[in-house]
Amino acid sequence: MADTPISEEEFQKFREFFYRKTGIQFESSKRYFVDKRLVERIEATGNDTFRSYFTMLRFQASGEELQQLTNLMTVNETYFFREEYQFKCLVDSILPEIVARKSSRSPIRIWVIPSSSGEEPYSIALYLLEHWAGINDWDIEIISSDIDTRILAQARQGLYSQRAIQQLPVRMLQKYFSRVGDGYQLCDDIRSAVEFTRVNLSERADTRAYRNFDIVFCRNLLIYFDDISRKTAAETFYDALNPGGFILLGHSESMSRISSLYKVRKFPEAIVYQRSLETR
Amino acid sequence: MAFIKKSPGSETLAHEERRFARDCAGLALELESADASERRWAARDLADCPDASALLLSRLQREDDASVRELILSTLTRLGDEVAVLGLVNCLRSENAALRNEAIECMKQLPDEVAPIMQCLLADADADVRIFAVNVLESLCHPEVESWLIQVIESDAQVNVCATAVDLLGEVGSAAARDALLRLKARFADEPYMQFATDLALKRLAAN
Secondary structure, eight states: OTTSOOOHHHHHHHHHHHHHHHOOOOOGGGHHHHHHHHHHHHHHTTOSSHHHHHHHHHHOTTOHHHHHHHHHHSOOOOOTTTTHHHHHHIIIIIHHHHHHHOOSOOOEEEEESOOTTTHHHHHHHHHHHHHOGGGGTOOEEEEEEESOHHHHHHHHHTEEOHHHHTTSOHHHHHHHEEEETTEEEEOHHHHTTEEEEEOOTTOHHHHTTOOOEEEEEEOSSGGGSOHHHHHHHHHHHHHHEEEEEEEEEOTTOOGGGTOSSEEEEEOSSOEEEEEOTTOO | OOEEOOOGGGGSGGGSOOSSOSSHHHHHHHTTOSOHHHHHHHHHHGGGSTTHHHHHHHHHHHOOOHHHHHHHHHHHHHHOOHHHHHHHHHHTTOSOHHHHHHHHHHHHTOHHHHHHHHHHHHTOSOHHHHHHHHHHHTTOOOTTHHHHHHHHHHHOOOHHHHHHHHHHHHHHOOGGGHHHHHHHHHHTTTOHHHHHHHHHHHHHHHHO
């Protein structure tokens, strides 16, 4: 690292570029985190200086290096009740609006993508059971999708490490999980509450059937996409949602930088994006 | 009440009555539907049809629903053929600022397709179009970006065009831009913003 120091000007230049490309903003306090990963990629790509690496990053037509760097700059992990404030927002702000305008007793439909190993869709099911009184009055459909069939099989199995369940209250752990070897397995009732499906979000044929959802959770996925794929995903969600439906992104993601299709809703718990009620 | 499971496709078009065939002729008709949702789906699926760009561009000029316009522009970007690119260039001349900005965003995604016409855009008689062309360069992944910007600051007589190029050179420029920046600074010696912008760009280049 001492061989490829990154100057303040270079850091600022990189920070502006990376923000424009990904919407991820690094504060000056993250300087060490950013420098360390930049140096790692500078060395891995055989560049000698930040300047030559930055040129490559900017002008590589495939965008492959930007993807690699983005992967490295984001903490790719998931666990139960991650970004729990969004589930609170779901229960306290979003569902009351949806329920208030439902004209029939049709189920409330939630699409969770990516499913990854299932922590997120299962967290939603658990949170609704524990915190939403409406669960007694409404049917809920949770469909969770991922491009990776192996991770979907893992999700269906519902077997987790200590790390994945560490945010869960002990009471919930005891109520919904059983010990299996070194891990914890989610009970059958919750596992069967979620439908897992394989979907490539960039493939029209895959997403065409996904309609009439009230809520989409798509957290920490779009940051891995290039601009056009991100836009395509936003358009796919638009037609997957009912008018007035909501989409929740990861805390570092912003729909406003991707598409103008959605309205920003600032709830007390979180910022959420909404398809306009008047649209068809 | 409870958690229930149905297949995700249980509430899809498969259960709706189709008003248009999904072939190219049907999609062309659907693009003119009164229903915005149908127009969006037509704009997506037309990507597989020949002559799609001309149809989409024609609709784009008349389309007032933002969601459909966005779908049309995305499909044009994915197609990226000559008709699509020239149609996007024409959008730069539109009085509709939103459409212009949308076209710029699309063109940024098409470096190989836009590169052959960039010289013409940067020499356009309309200074606004030249500024929009520099805006396209801002995120265009193409190795000629710096040389195009140098060419702008060396030759363009319009201060706003040069100012836009200098701002960008501060970010993407190298030592190769230094002399051109100094000449530009001298050329617009009476423009305070240009003095500031060139100094900032030069400072950034020196830090490299």
